[in-house]
Amino acid sequence: MSGIVALKAAYTVTIVVQLGYIWYLVGRYRRVRSELKDLERSK
Amino acid sequence: MSLGPVTISTLVKDLRMEWRSKDAINSMLFFALLVVVIFSFAFNPTAEESRQIAGGLVWVAFLFAAVVALNQTWARELRNQVLDAYRVSPAPANALFLAKVIGNFLFVVILEALMAPLFVVFYQLRSVGPVWQLVAVALLGTWALVVNGTFFAALSIRTRSREIMLPLILFPISIPALLAMVDATTTILTGDGTPDFWLKMLLVYDVVFTLVCLLLFETVLNAE
Amino acid sequence: MKPLYLAFIVLTLALLGFSTYQALVVAPTEQTMGDVQRIFYYHVPSAWVAGVCFFVNFLASAYYLWKKSLDADALAAASAEVGVVFCTIVLITGPIWARPVWGIWWTWDARLTTTLVLWLIYVSYLVLRRFAAGSQTQTLAAALAIFGFVDVPIVYMSIRWFRTQHPSPVMGGGENSGLDPVMLHAFLWNLLAFTCIGICLIVARYRLQRMENRVEAAHANLALEGGAR
Numbered sequence: 001m002s003g004i005v006a007l008k009a010a011y012t013v014t015i016v017v018q019l020g021y022i023w024y025l026v027g028r029y030r031r032v033r034s035e036l037k038d039l040e041r042s043k
Numbered sequence: 044m045s046l047g048p049v050t051i052s053t054l055v056k057d058l059r060m061e062w063r064s065k066d067a068i069n070s071m072l073f074f075a076l077l078v079v080v081i082f083s084f085a086f087n088p089t090a091e092e093s094r095q096i097a098g099g100l101v102w103v104a105f106l107f108a109a110v111v112a113l114n115q116t117w118a119r120e121l122r123n124q125v126l127d128a129y130r131v132s133p134a135p136a137n138a139l140f141l142a143k144v145i146g147n148f149l150f151v152v153i154l155e156a157l158m159a160p161l162f163v164v165f166y167q168l169r170s171v172g173p174v175w176q177l178v179a180v181a182l183l184g185t186w187a188l189v190v191n192g193t194f195f196a197a198l199s200i201r202t203r204s205r206e207i208m209l210p211l212i213l214f215p216i217s218i219p220a221l222l223a224m225v226d227a228t229t230t231i232l233t234g235d236g237t238p239d240f241w242l243k244m245l246l247v248y249d250v251v252f253t254l255v256c257l258l259l260f261e262t263v264l265n266a267e
Numbered sequence: 268m269k270p271l272y273l274a275f276i277v278l279t280l281a282l283l284g285f286s287t288y289q290a291l292v293v294a295p296t297e298q299t300m301g302d303v304q305r306i307f308y309y310h311v312p313s314a315w316v317a318g319v320c321f322f323v324n325f326l327a328s329a330y331y332l333w334k335k336s337l338d339a340d341a342l343a344a345a346s347a348e349v350g351v352v353f354c355t356i357v358l359i360t361g362p363i364w365a366r367p368v369w370g371i372w373w374t375w376d377a378r379l380t381t382t383l384v385l386w387l388i389y390v391s392y393l394v395l396r397r398f399a400a401g402s403q404t405q406t407l408a409a410a411l412a413i414f415g416f417v418d419v420p421i422v423y424m425s426i427r428w429f430r431t432q433h434p435s436p437v438m439g440g441g442e443n444s445g446l447d448p449v450m451l452h453a454f455l456w457n458l459l460a461f462t463c464i465g466i467c468l469i470v471a472r473y474r475l476q477r478m479e480n481r482v483e484a485a486h487a488n489l490a491l492e493g494g495a496r
Contacts, residue, residue, distance in 0.1 A: 003303035006367045010306040010360040021352045025471055032478045039485050198407045202398040212395055212411060215387035216418050219425035226429060240428055248421055255417055259410045262332060266406035
């Protein structure tokens, strides 16, 4: 594994992991929002 | 109701019940024996090699056996709603905790004493360093595992998958203690250097975590 | 999304862009390792942010045990999760750096091993949070957080000692590698950028936790009302 490939891989992994986490948060947000809406409706 | 007498009476009660049924000690012994036998299929060491690897093998076997003991620490209390009674009573929570820790400590130390000759036989172990140091490592190390293990066993009784939860939260925290135990044992067996630092570190670990456990146990017991 | 938060996100992205430019273009190439060394500008700031997150988790957990504040617990949950994310980045970029430089993916050197143990401790914390039942979750998790954080210096000391007894290659250029001023400059920009990312993520996760707490409380109320009828 050459130096430049490793460099690109490391930077890509960093960004991807962070984006992945943000994606996970967005998914949970959606679910909570819809649950809150259901609660509002059932009141 | 003060700490000492309640601790001792709880401990005596636990030991007496265990002596009658011998549940824990039997299952621990058998488990440790199984681990030893299975490991001996994987490793077929010479006497010299065995001194290098015995430290790790021995402590892995004892660790698994300790987890068997720890998992059933609170089982009896749970079955009979004893914990609720304890919460309501004026007895100090730490008395219950200390009694459990000392009980577990005794069980595991007895197990280690019984298993040690087996290890000597199966792996042709002969220690280069003094045996009293091995005993010191065993006592300090066992306390390290048992004090945190008893606390985490109390933490995990209110979780799903409680039997897997205990080792899952216990092992990472115990890593420095395990490292100390294994490396100290190897150092003593091979005679390569002194285990002084490890013994001191285990002592520090024991003191620090016993204090933390005692500070937090009441809070955990009352968590509802 | 609140405008202040949105502005902060934009600022963070700009900072990250600038700091990455610093890391890849402005900073000079290192003599012995070459361009691979630039991983340093992402690797070390991530480790720093993870450490800060775990410290925040410790403080929030201690506060929760003291004052039983649900908000403190929400902060504990958020900081632990974000800390694990950054810790994961450290554990992946470390080996990627090591492979071309030393030819091995992993070495049990003091810093990388401590990071691994840290990761294990806080993942176990997250698992406990997931598996604990309802109302005791906060107390149990807070207790584990205290244990975990108290353990950190002990872990570091024990692995350091182990490594002096059984030496092996040290990653990241050793304890005393000096830093060229331009490199230091680039490093500090990345440190700032990563800290801001950490703050953004913690705030997001904190808000999420509070919303989920509200939903759970509302469900509990409904159940109570339903029982009372």
